[in-house]
Amino acid sequence: MELFKQFTFDSAHFLPNVHDGHKCKAIHGHTYRLVVYIDGPLDPHLGWVMDFADLKRVVDPIVKTLDHHLMNDIPGLENPTCERIAIWLWDQIKPQVPLMSKVELHETPTSGAVYMGK
DSSP states (O other), X not given: OEEEEEXXXXXXXXXXXXXXXXXXXXXXXXXXXXXEEEEOOOOTTTOSSSOHHHHHHHHHHHHHHHTTSBGGGSTTOSSOOXXXXXXHHHHHHTTTXXXXXXXXXXXXXXXEEEEOOO
16 A cells, blocks of 8 residues: 655755756745655554654654755755755655655656655
């Protein structure tokens, strides 16, 4: 069974390695939508794979470190492309949520990245 929970946060960033004149070279912000996927067996007694409240308890503090911050200032996110943010989120969440199977990060309503580990 696969389940998911969505989170949103607003953050600013800039991409220091793109060419001069690229619109993402300047500081700008996005409303990100993060979807965390859990994959595991259905507990026959409880009737779920994982309690959504337990997942929220893990992910909320991680999202809070990004919300309304300049991501370039966060260690490990000095070049915060959507792909690198997805990997960073995976690295923060996975040790605490072993059943996590992927993260899906939407930078805009039409663009994003999916990361399923290495």
